[in-house]
Amino acid sequence: MTWNIVCDSSCDLRMAAFESDSIRFETVPLRLQVGDREFLDNDDLVVPDLLDAMAEEKSASSTACPSPAAFARAFESGSCTVCFTISANLSGTYNAAVMGRDMVLEEHPEKKVCVIDSKSTAGAMVLLVRRARELMESAAGPEDFDVICDQLRLYQAALRTCFTLENFDNLIKNGRMRPLVGTLLHSLGIHVIADATPQGTIHVADKARGEAKTYKAITALMKASKDCTGAEVVISHCENLPGAIKLKQQILADLPVKNVEILPCRGLTSFYAMEKGLILGY
Numbered sequence: 310m311t312w313n314i315v316c317d318s319s320c321d322l323r324m325a326a327f328e329s330d331s332i333r334f335e336t337v338p339l340r341l342q343v344g345d346r347e348f349l350d351n352d353d354l355v356v357p358d359l360l361d362a363m364a365e366e367k368s369a370s371s372t373a374c375p376s377p378a379a380f381a382r383a384f385e386s387g388s389c390t391v392c393f394t395i396s397a398n399l400s401g402t403y404n405a406a407v408m409g410r411d412m413v414l415e416e417h418p419e420k421k422v423c424v425i426d427s428k429s430t431a432g433a434m435v436l437l438v439r440r441a442r443e444l445m446e447s448a449a450g451p452e453d454f455d456v457i458c459d460q461l462r463l464y465q466a467a468l469r470t471c472f473t474l475e476n477f478d479n480l481i482k483n484g485r486m487r488p489l490v491g492t493l494l495h496s497l498g499i500h501v502i503a504d505a506t507p508q509g510t511i512h513v514a515d516k517a518r519g520e521a522k523t524y525k526a527i528t529a530l531m532k533a534s535k536d537c538t539g540a541e542v543v544i545s546h547c548e549n550l551p552g553a554i555k556l557k558q559q560i561l562a563d564l565p566v567k568n569v570e571i572l573p574c575r576g577l578t579s580f581y582a583m584e585k586g587l588i589l590g591y
């Protein structure tokens with residue numbers, strides 16, 4: 310019997326960074342198309358190479374979700390699988406995973422596969438993976454599968470996501486977010502802060518001028534969004550470790566969170582967050 314955690318590559322946890330003796334972990338890569346170059350978002354992807362290609366490329370760039378067969382292959386490798394995907398309102402990935410589950414269950418009805426829409430991406434998915442690992446490690450056996458899935462759905466609903474980017478071009482050009490209007494678009498030094506709605510769509514929440522005020526506005530937004538007492542926070546950054554460290558310090562100063570972890574964005578989140586982007590899951 311193998312416990313199996315699968316997620317798409319928008320989860321900013323590299324496969325090599327997952328630690329467990331008893332649980333298998335796999336990320337299924339999305340594909341990133343930059344001009345006529347295609348990048349597969351796996352552990353081998355070098356994010357600075359992707360960003361260089363994006364900076365050089367003038368024609369449209371896009372991304373594509375994994376195939377149902379790619380998910381089916383990942384699900385076949387375990388007996389009890391929990392799969393987390395990027396928000397179904399942002400990507401076809403969730404539907405591909407559900408189709409992959411149906412393919413596997415047709416061949417192997419004895420297997421268990423639960424696909425959960427994270428209604429988010431990035432750090433929130435890292436937190437879901439970690440919680441799944443803890444629950445699986447303390448489970449008695451496969452009979453605990455349904456309870457574990459219920460607990461993960463509750464945890465998903467309690468998680469929040471917000472982010473600030475220097476550049477919203479790829480999100481807007483690829484239709485994942487409505488264009489920014491007027492002053493937001495043109496004022497130098499204005500930082501837009503956005504968050505995830507409960508449905509997993511993107512919402513422009515606030516704006517602030519300058520770095521320090523932006524981080525304060527983020528902690529105010531976090532405070533208003535839920536009781537952050539004891540919360541675990543994951544900051545994903547796209548080539549912006551100094552910004553992530555300053556944001557972490559602001560969070561620790563303003564909120565009673567348990568801890569703040571900083572991770573570099575993998576490929577998919579780098580493609581959309583673009584250089585200097587910061588994404589928080591908590």
Ligand code: X90
Nearest residue numbers: 372373374400401429505509510581
């Ligand atoms: O199917 C595909 O090609 C993938 C499409 C992904 C689209 C958006 C990814 C955005 C990641 C910004 C953080 C957004 C958090 C919002 C949660 C609702 C980077």
